[in-house]
Amino acid sequence: xxxxxxxxxxxxxxxxxxxxxxxxxxxxxxxxxxxxxxxxxxxxxxxxxxxxxxxxxxxxxxxxxxxxxxxxxxxxxxxxxxxxxxxxxxxxxxxxxxxxxxxxxxxxxxxxxxxxxxxxxxxxxxxxxxxxxxxxxxxxxxxxxxxxxxxxxxxxxxxxxxxxxxxxxxxxxxxxxxxxxxxxxxxxxxxxxxxxxxxxxxxxxxxxxxxxxxxxxxxxxxxxxxxxxxxxxxxxxxxxxxxxxxxxxxxxxxxxxxxxxxxxxxxxxxxxxxxxxxxxxxxxxxxxxxxxxxxxxxxxxxxxxxxxxxxxxxxxxxxxxxxxxxxxxxxxxxxxxxxxxxxxxxxxxxxxxxxxxxxxxxxxxxxxxxxxxxxxxxxxxxxxxxxxxxxxxxxxxxxxxxxxxxxxxxxxxxxxxxxxxxxxxxxxxxxxxxxxxxxxxxxxxxxxxxxxxxxxxxxxxxxxxxxxxxxxxxxxxxxxxxxxxxxxxxxxxxxxxxxxxxxxxxxxxxxxxxxxxxxxxxxxxxxxxxxxxxxxxxxxxxxxxxxxxxxxxxxxxxxxxxxxxxxxxxxxxxxxxxxxxxxxxxxxxxxxxxxxxxxxxxxxxxxxxxxxxxxxxxxxxxxxxxxxxxxxxxxxxxxxxxxxxxxxxxxxxxxxxxxxxx
Ligand SMILES: [Cu+2]
Numbered sequence: 001x002x003x004x005x006x007x008x009x010x011x012x013x014x015x016x017x018x019x020x021x022x023x024x025x026x027x028x029x030x031x032x033x034x035x036x037x038x039x040x041x042x043x044x045x046x047x048x049x050x051x052x053x054x055x056x057x058x059x060x061x062x063x064x065x066x067x068x069x070x071x072x073x074x075x076x077x078x079x080x081x082x083x084x085x086x087x088x089x090x091x092x093x094x095x096x097x098x099x100x101x102x103x104x105x106x107x108x109x110x111x112x113x114x115x116x117x118x119x120x121x122x123x124x125x126x127x128x129x130x131x132x133x134x135x136x137x138x139x140x141x142x143x144x145x146x147x148x149x150x151x152x153x154x155x156x157x158x159x160x161x162x163x164x165x166x167x168x169x170x171x172x173x174x175x176x177x178x179x180x181x182x183x184x185x186x187x188x189x190x191x192x193x194x195x196x197x198x199x200x201x202x203x204x205x206x207x208x209x210x211x212x213x214x215x216x217x218x219x220x221x222x223x224x225x226x227x228x229x230x231x232x233x234x235x236x237x238x239x240x241x242x243x244x245x246x247x248x249x250x251x252x253x254x255x256x257x258x259x260x261x262x263x264x265x266x267x268x269x270x271x272x273x274x275x276x277x278x279x280x281x282x283x284x285x286x287x288x289x290x291x292x293x294x295x296x297x298x299x300x301x302x303x304x305x306x307x308x309x310x311x312x313x314x315x316x317x318x319x320x321x322x323x324x325x326x327x328x329x330x331x332x333x334x335x336x337x338x339x340x341x342x343x344x345x346x347x348x349x350x351x352x353x354x355x356x357x358x359x360x361x362x363x364x365x366x367x368x369x370x371x372x373x374x375x376x377x378x379x380x381x382x383x384x385x386x387x388x389x390x391x392x393x394x395x396x397x398x399x400x401x402x403x404x405x406x407x408x409x410x411x412x413x414x415x416x417x418x419x420x421x422x423x424x425x426x427x428x429x430x431x432x433x434x435x436x437x438x439x440x441x442x443x444x445x446x447x448x449x450x451x452x453x454x455x456x457x458x459x460x461x462x463x464x465x466x467x468x469x470x471x472x473x474x475x476x477x478x479x480x481x482x483x484x485x486x487x488x489x490x491x492x493x494x495x496x497x498x499x500x501x502x503x504x505x506x507x508x509x510x511x512x513x514x515x516x517x518x519x520x521x522x523x524x525x526x527x528x529x530x531x532x533x534x535x536x537x538x539x540x541x542x543x544x545x546x547x548x549x550x551x552x553x554x555x556x557x558x559x560x561x562x563x564x565x566x567x568x569x570x571x572x573x574x575x576x577x578x579x580x581x582x583x584x585x586x587x588x589x590x591x592x593x594x595x596x597x598x599x600x601x602x603x604x605x606x607x608x609x610x611x612x613x614x615x616x617x618x619x620x621x622x623x624x625x626x627x628x629x630x631x632x633x634x635x636x637x638x639x640x641x642x643x644x645x646x647x648x649x650x651x652x653x654x655x656x657x658x659x660x661x662x
Pocket of ligand 1: 585
């Protein structure tokens, strides 16, 4: 019987071909075949985060000399030079690949030259017992100040394909992200019989990419009429786009990603979409079917498809059966929606195939069955994700009626959002349409952060610092007509089954939003495209009339899901993980201006204790002497790099004091 996971022999043999993972990640002691029963390890990582540059001087003769594209610190991307935010000067950042139930210890050191604060969110882990390790800036922790550090420490659970990324500022969209894989032992994996290899280099981070820093595009789009569309797509930070010309007129391109497989074997691939803009991606491999076996970590009953669509924040695992002739085949990652004019390709290369591009046309658009389609009603060839089945057993969420149902309407609303339209000088009604900024909102409210993270500093906040569905209803102004913003929370009691029916009214644009929930996975109990547009009232009326059929058995478990434009998605979760959990659209520009809310599960008394001296922040009082944490947000919980430097200077001064002239 073939090795179900990966063999060290294969691993070593493939190191020289590896593109999507570095040698140091491959050599990490926690990247191993997972045992049954589990023998958890503690897995330590250090992330140094800084601004850097693609196609920098570290790249020497790249791409004319492709070997030099692999030089230390060289980030070729698709040949376009631009500033990038990076972890350890890698793009994507370090690939964390461990076994489920391991302990992750990640030391994050902020070396951002422009003094931005940062956090790292672990997208997928539920953080049971450690909600303060979720890494959501100004909800579960203060941003890590510049030149300071913070250590994350949490359990690798639940199993599956996850990722990590910055959850402060826009650093995720500029490069601060990477894979986070929690493998299972073959005995624990419901689908392990379907594949022979689960190789560390078969993890793919795919996403749209901008030719300039994300904040440049954000500012141009929100304060003027600049484009919000991406220029390209990257696969594991690679692409073939920019024609690079040297002083002699020679032309060269950067290299595409290559995935190596061997004829006759079945390979598990793990895909993660780090979308920045409204960029859904259509993934296929020429001449091969894809057997989808997991999404957002959780295993699924296998589903064979030709194509799947992956939205921002989602993950899909599939098995590729190398049952075709030895050769090279295109893996096509084709953009939809706002990246519909972009695509990027990778090469799936059979062992023994020539080192050349596939023969097929690069611009061919494959047809066939599409899983998780964009804004399409279900059909024989358009299979919504709700149609698939989970392999995890049913739980409390499968009861007939949820304890708490909250209908959430979303759309781009034409309100005078005073951040972008001064009501006196350039109101939305008075300037030309090309300059209108429509606000992406939930229930006609834009989310705004408090000055302190509620998870760790709730005692310094009052009810007036938040709004709830009830308080919004009682606002003196009409939020459908006027701009409203607040720290929007939905309260759930511990143990309640909560259902969100999220309705994309879809009046303004045909844009769809991938919604992500922190702290737990949810079951998708309904998902339907009704028309080109709809309303919360229509969906509520349908529900009242019994026209929404909920899938209550084997419902898919995910943490990110698309809401069809002019349709709805109903999700359910058991609120048994106390904390303050962000629920938000995963598109960078939408979460940045408030398409989000917090689900607050349980009360302070239900929370696990916050570690002593956990970093705090907040507004400085008028008298500095009353500040809870003089000097800013760092407390003794952090050992900042500047503190270490300070200690070193003192030690140096003591040791070498005789040498220092008086
Ligand atoms: Cu959105």
